[in-house]
Structures are given as C-alpha cells and as structure tokens.
Amino acid sequence: MKAFIRGIGQISPQQTFAGDFLENVTAYNTNMLFCIDPVYKEFIHPLQLRRMSRTLRMGVTAAKICLLDAAIEMPDAVITGTGFGCVEDTEKFLLAMLNNNEQQLTPTAFMQSTHNTISGQVAIMLKCKEYNSTYVNRGFSFETALLDSLMLIAEDNAHKVLVGGFDENSFNLHTTTDRLGHWKKEKTNSLQLLESKTPGTISGEGATFFMLTDKEDENNYALLKGLSTLYKPENENEVEQHVNDFLKRNNLSASDIDLVVYGLNGDARTDEVYYHLRDKLFNENAGAYFKHLCGDYYTSSAFALWFSANAIKRQVVPQSVRLGKAPSGALKNILIVNHYRDINYSFMLVSQC
C-alpha cells in the first residue's frame, strides 16, 4: 500500500506554515514547546474563531493550508490521529466542573472536547459527507490514521484523503505528566537536546495535515511507500529485526536509504535504541532528527513525515536537523524511525515519486 503526498499544512513550534523549511529555527529554554501561530483570521472567520480553542484553530488551519497547498477542494475522506485530543476544552470543562461543584456549566467546551472535534469541524467546513474517523492510541494515533488512508486508497474507496495528526500542549498537561518523569528536570536549550544525556525530554505540540492521493502529479512531494508499527518490543534486537523485515518487504536494503530520520528526544533512558539501529544497520547512512524542533508528543511522527516529504521534494537536508554523516547525492529514500516512550514504535518509508 502506498500513496503520493500531494499537499501539506503544518503548524508547529517552528515557522512551518508558510513554505519555510527550517532555514531559521527557534530555540526554546522552557522544556515546554508551543506552536508559532499563523494569523488565524486569514483562514477562519473571526466569529467562528472566537469559540475555537487553540488546538481547534491549529487543526482546522493546518487542514486548510493543506487543501490550498494540494489545490484540492474536496477530499474523499477526512481522518485524524491525536493522543490527547482537545486538551484545552477538556481542561476547561473539567476545571469548571470541579471548581463549581458540577454547577453553572456551559456546553461549548464539552462539545469541543471530544477527540473527533477537528475531523468533524473540517467535514462541516467542507461539507464533506464521506468517510471520517479519528484514532486515539498514543504513539500509534497518527500511524493508524495513515494506515486507514492507505487502505481506503488501496480499496479504491478514496483517491484523495485528508489525513492529519495533532496534539496540544498545556501547562497543566506538562505539570501532570512531569510527575511521571517524562520531562527534563533541568532547563534545556531545545537545540542542544541531544547533548544533555539526562533522563526526560521536552514537551511539544503540533498540527499537521497531508493530502494523500493515488494520482501522479508533478506537484506531488513524495511517495509514502511503507508504514509499519511495533508494540512494546522486548529488546533492541527485536526492533532491528523489525526494521530489516520492513525494508525487505519494500524491496530495499539499508544501503538504499539515503537518510534515516530518528525520533531521538534526548531522553538518556530511551534513546539508546536509535543509536543501536544506527550502529548496526545505518552506520554508513546520513542521519537526521527532529524532536529538538517540535518537542515530543504522541503525534510527533507527523512532523517527521512533513520534514521527510519536504526534504525529498526540495532535495535538501537543512543543517539544523543533521545528525552525523551529511547526505551525499540524491535523496531518493528516507526512513523514519520513531518511538513514543519505548512503547509505540513506528517506521515510515518516504521515497521520491
């Protein structure tokens, strides 16, 4: 199963919504990354905007940018993936309920708190009555959304699928999950994330939409050629074996990979597996990483796919993401290797059209 990437829209902690490609990157020192906002009223009517939470604005706008970029008005399906869903509206309703002893509550935050709010709002905005779904399984959320899209296209049930991943950061979410040891204790310069060698990482967020299609077109970014997930591997060797099998299934060997994009997040406890793969399989290959730019969140692999599709289309790997060996020659095949807290592993193969 495969599909071309025709268009992309992304809002992230970097300037990624207006055709920029990480030429100038923003550093953060807060361990907590938030998106750089576009001018939302250029995309959404101010009356609607007023009622929308941050993630809803981000998601709907990223979807709109993607549609414009793809020059496609109406998709055949809308599919999203999100780990935490609409955090701000959930917190708003929850806190109001707890602080007011379940009284004097208003419905807007509740209505917009469900994880499928963005896929629903995008469908309403487009009047798209076709297939619509939302996946909510941690580090598999965006991956299942992609798989569903690829299946719909393979089934001939869709020819252009609008598929996105989004997650929203918040102070309360960061504080809460900090108690589980997810985040670094010391304030870390995000651009020096890999140098810290301490436990924990930095939290992030983002909204990224892709238009996948089975139609060839000179404007296609790249081909999403393969996708695979792995749940709770026993050890590094199982991951290595999985990557080998994945490449083999796609008739590729390690030497065919021009760039490996690693989901390194600077957490000394869980980064080792990436270095293991690099040492065992990709010692000769150029590398890149991305979580120092967007932070870690359940659907951060969408940022990696945005990066990879752009790198293929532009044939550029910006300095800010390079890891180890610099790429030489044409970028034909990029492998993304990502995991969320050593539980949800995913692998994507992005190739030249």
Add this chain to the structure above:
Amino acid sequence: MSERIAITGLGIISAIGDNVHQNLASLRAKRSGIGQIKYLETIHKGILPIAEVKHSDDELLILLGVSENTGYTRTALLGMIAAKEAFADSGAKKGDGIRTAMISATTVGGMGSTEKFYLDYINPEKTGDFVKYIDSHDCGDSAEKIADNLGIKDFITSINTACSSSANALMLGARLIKHGIVDRVVAGGVDGLTKFTINGFNTLMILDKEYCKPFDKNRTGLTLGEGSGFVVLESLEVAQKAGKKIYCELSGYANTCDAYHQTASSPEGTGAFLSMSSALALSGLEIEDIDYVNVHGTATQINDLSEGNAMIKFFGNKVPKFSSTKGYTGHTLAAAGGIEAVFSALTIYNNTIFPNLNFKDKMDEFDLIPVTDLIENAGVKNVLSNSFGFGGNNTSLIFSKV
C-alpha cells in the same frame, strides 16, 4: 478483497449483566439496567437515572481476577472483562501464534480517575497513591491494557468518533483482515460512566429525568450508560475450515459524515441515510433482505427524528422491524456500537428480536413503531445496526446469518 468476515466470539459487560449469558437473559426478560445512581459520586445522584454496571471498581478487579490496582481505570477494567470473554469464547489462546489485532474505542478513556484526582495532579505539592492513574488518562491506555492482558501485540489502536466509535472498530477490524494485515481482530469499545460525561450531556439538556423512551412521542432525552462490548473477527473461510462456532457474518459496513453540526444530527438524517445505503451496497444484499434494524435510537428529540427520517428515506414504506436497546443499557457512548454488535449477533444466532423498552406513543412526524415485545423464531437473517456520534460521525454495520 472479497474475503468474508465471521464473528466467532462475543464478550460484554453492561448494566444488564456481567457476561453474554446474563445480558441475554435480561434482554429476554425485558429487564432494564437503568436505575438511580449508586456508584458514581455526583450531585446528580437521586435526580438523573443512569445505567451503571452493578459493581464497584474493586468488585470489577475481583471479577477480572486481578489482585492489585496498579492504575486500572473503570474504563480499562470494563474493557478487559468484555474483551477477555470474547477472546476465550472464540477459542483463542494467549500466544497461539495467530496474528491478532486489538481495536478498542473509547470517548472518556481514564477520565473517571482523572476527575477524582485532577486538582491533585496539577498541584506538584501533592503526593500520593493517585499518581498511578496519571498515565491512564488518555484513550489509548485501556486498549493497551486489554491487549497486554490478552497477550496481543501485532496491531493495537483506539478509535474515538464519539458514539459511533466501536462500530468503526469493527469496520477497521474487518478491513485489516481483508488487507491481510492480521488474521484475527478483537474489536469493540468501552466507556465507564464519569461526572465529566453526565455533566457534559446535562449542559446539552438532552438527559431524560425518567428512563429513556426511544422513538416515543414524549421522549425527552437519553439515559447514559456504561459498559463494554467486544467481538472476535476472523476470516469466514478460515473459521469454517477450523469448525469454529460462527455467530454470524459482518457482511456490510460504512462510515459517512453528516457534516451538519458538531453535536446534532441533520433533521433529514443525511449522513445516516448514506451510511445505511453504503453498508447495504457493500453487503451485496437487497434492501428487502434486511429483517431487523438495531437502531441508534438514543431517545433524544433530534436523533430519533433524524434516524426515523433516514430509515423512511432508505426503506420507503417498508421499514423493517426495529428496536433500540438503549432502554436496557442506557447510551453507552463509545461502547454502544460494540454492545449492539453483540446484541445483533445474538439476535441472529438465537433468531430472536429484543424489544424496545418504555415505548408508548408513536411520534407525530411518522408512523414508525418499534418492536415492543420479545419475538422468538423471528426469521432474522440480516440485521442492520446503526451508530451515530458527535462530529456527525455515522456508521452502519450489517450482520448476516451464515
């Protein structure tokens, strides 16, 4: 892609019973699970009726055979109980080498625990045992706990399309098998009752102060429920060759979107009509082959009007027998599609239509009257089951006798 999909295992826990056997007995006896609030701590106790599973969390742990609560939310516990029953019912064994997927659906995830401890969560000064629940807030937690409990590793995901969620879990499951990604799927959904949900629906003013009355003229809203329903899906051919018990076939499915309003269905039921039509087209059946519809039938003003109109548009003047089972279980949100898939399978396997409780007077807008008494030897070969949700998500499933 022409592979047919069999249902080989059923599992359920709801307000009307802890397993398939108890649920079936209650359905036959017209015994509703709705009552006054007992387990949920809320100011609505004694005012709003709900359909609770009749056990505390500690009792659910015992039912499951787990000795210590290391962070299991009510949602996870309910899901683990129903999925375990379905898995065993299909003859599956932990580690039997069959490539298996776990697809669960939930809308609230671990909110039941979050709302108890949230003010402590966000206050770093506070410490205590509650910290173990933090990581179980998100929707993926229950699916992963269910998968771990059953030793499922090959494919795991969770769906949240509000009240159509678990119908979509079955649909995705069938497609994964047809694509050869896995050979067996445990698919369904779960939602535990929470203050968050009851207050949310209360602000929308769509909760009935009496027991919900689906498709009745005087209906004033839904009754919330909780529970979990799971089925096991396998290739029909493989299941037949292995001589397995087959409840029925999942012969059709479709997912469409109303694209009308964030929480309300369109009065004419556009999305519902589309999902029923597309599911029928996939099944290859004729419209008159549908013998019974397990309607979404939440008993809100707008749902029953919208769904009724969609059925009339779809079936014309020959709307088949139909009933909503929400009068038994309440509206179990993400679990509804899974629970009603279990009921639909039982309808076919036992050739019995379960009645629509609390119906008295037909609606003014049309002449649709649900089945109000148990019908045995009903001659049911094909069942259509509808699930509709916030966000305009509509999914229809068709179950057929094999």
